Amino acid sequence: MRRPNHYSHAFTVSKSNVQSIFMVAVALIVGTFLIIAMLTTADNTHRFSSSVLHDWTKEAQSDWFIHLLGVENRYYLDAMQDTSTPSLTTTVIELATNMNLNDPRTFLGREIPGFSGFDNTLVIAGQGTDFTNMAMESPPPSEEHQYEQPETDGGEREGTVDDDPPEIADExxxxxxxxxxxxxxxxxxxxxxxxxxxxxxxxxxxxxxxxxxxxxxxxxxxxxxxxxxxxxxxxxxxxxxxxxxxxxxxxxxxxxxxxxxxxxxxxxxxxxxxxxxxxxxxxxxxxxxxxxxxxxxxxxxxxxxxxxxxxxxxxxxxxxxxxxxxxxxxxxxxxxxxxxxxxxxxxxxxxxxxxxxxxxxxxxxxxxxxxxxxxxxxx
Known part of the structure; x- marks a missing residue:
């Protein structure tokens, strides 16, 4: 009479446990990267405020926030042309690495000198304004102009103002x-x-x-x-x-x-x-x-x-x-x-x-x- 094969059942249970442990390990690794990213992107001088939260989440896809709101209020999704759920993998990569797969500036900014000047956020773009022509800091004056310059004639030019502007007294x-x-x-x-x-x-x-x-x-x-x-x-x-x-x-x-x-x-x-x-x-x-x-x-x-x-x-x-x-x-x-x-x-x-x-x-x-x-x- 053959004995029951308990080892086959034991192996099946063990494989399921290994899969669970693997998924938990992956989740812990991803969570660790997220925590590290949040801690390293926050300035020590900042208190916990909306601006800090903004820094932590500004690289994430905004579509995710809209979809989360859409769970409670469908009107948010009705206003979107594309109602498909954003990629979770892409969002996790963005949060963990501060790299936006749709924005090449996030890949190049740390490697090319001076490229960080394009990291500013264009909140409102006027006519013809984009990332290539945003306001730029003026370069420092050349060495020969850093010290005393010869005085100009100071003559009146079209559009110049009076040297003695009107003053409002007692205010x-x-x-x-x-x-x-x-x-x-x-x-x-x-x-x-x-x-x-x-x-x-x-x-x-x-x-x-x-x-x-x-x-x-x-x-x-x-x-x-x-x-x-x-x-x-x-x-x-x-x-x-x-x-x-x-x-x-x-x-x-x-x-x-x-x-x-x-x-x-x-x-x-x-x-x-x-x-x-x-x-x-x-x-x-x-x-x-x-x-x-x-x-x-x-x-x-x-x-x-x-x-x-x-x-x-x-x-x-x-x-x-x-x-x-x-x-x-x-x-x-x-x-x-x-x-x-x-x-x-x-x-x-x-x-x-x-x-x-x-x-x-x-x-x-x-x-x-x-x-x-x-x-x-x-x-």
Whole structure:
């Protein structure tokens, strides 16, 4: 009489257990990679906030979030052209490696020097704006222009402003205008081909914009410091421009208690084809709004920039190039905007624009911002 073969049954159970153990091991490995990715992408200076969650999930497919919401509310799925479920494998790879299979920038950014400059997020793209022509930081001034430059004739040019702008007496300023890259200039307005001029530069745009705000009854403080000269005096690098301008900001904030709205004015580095628009048969230098996302409350700054962009586009379609956020390695990522929720960086035109074109845009920006400010003050 043959004995029952218990070994066959034992082998079957053992194989099932091995499969279960293997799946658990895979899940643990994937989970470990996810935890490591989240821990290494979070800045130590950040508290647990919506901005941190944004950093952890920004590489994941947005379709997954919509599908998760669609489980509870089918209207989300009805609005999608493609209702198929996104690939789970692709999503896991993106979360674990911070590489988006649909975005080659995530593969190349860590390998090619300077490529990280394209890592900024284009929140709102204006007409003709894409990743190839987003706002770019101006390069540092060439060595021969870092120190004292010969004085210019300072003659009146078309579109320039008075040296003695009207002042509003007995009123504390509520608007602060700053120029962290104070020597950014415009090639048609200067001699030579180095767009970093000590005398004729973006500071004149700030003075002009301040005059427009004063015409609307808004008191303004303009910081017309030569930041580059201050950097030279301390032996600081050009990349420390925002550290220098922060000292100025903090001093002015301590001096003027009523300061509430802060605008850092810059000139973009893009060519004329991207920085110029013809609207109602008039030529404008286009604007770009930049928000630093490396501080916890940047969403408030982004909300203001988005609102100003939309208001500009309603009246002057094509004037705004859009809104973008900037952060991560290789950039400042804060731009002193953590000092106030009503703070943003405004790029006026590019290296090939004229003061006349820039001032025309400043008129439009002043009209829109003053309305926004008065609405905020009435709340």
């Amino acid at each position: 504390e300023p509520i608007i602060h205008l700053l120029h962290s890259h104070s020597r950014e200039s415009f090639l048609p307005e200067i001699e030579g081909d180095d767009p970093n001029n000590q005398e004729i530069n973006i500071v004149q745009v700030g003075n002009y914009l301040a005059d427009q705000f004063r015409e609307y009854g808004l008191p303004v403080e303009v910081s017309d410091h030569d930041i580059q000269q201050k950097l030279n005096e301390r032996g600081w690098d050009y990349s420390q421009s925002y550290e220098m301008s922060r000292e100025i900001l903090e001093e002015d904030i301590e001096k003027h208690d009523e300061l509430e709205f802060f605008f850092d004015l810059h000139r973009d580095s893009v060519e004329r084809e991207h920085s110029t628009a013809t609207i109602n048969e008039e030529v404008y230098a286009r604007t770009f709004f930049v928000i630093g996302e490396d501080h916890p409350d940047y969403e408030q700054n982004l909300e203001m920039a988005t609102e100003i962009h939309h208001r500009l586009e309603e009246r002057w379609p094509g004037l705004s190039r859009g809104v973008m956020t900037s952060g991560g390695a290789g950039v400042d990522g804060v731009y002193n905007q953590d000092l106030s929720p009503n703070s943003m960086t405004i790029e006026f035109g590019g290296v090939d624009n004229t003061f006349e074109e820039v001032y025309r845009s400043a008129d439009a920006v002043a009209e829109v911002i003053q309305e926004y400010i008065y609405e905020e003050l009435e709340r």
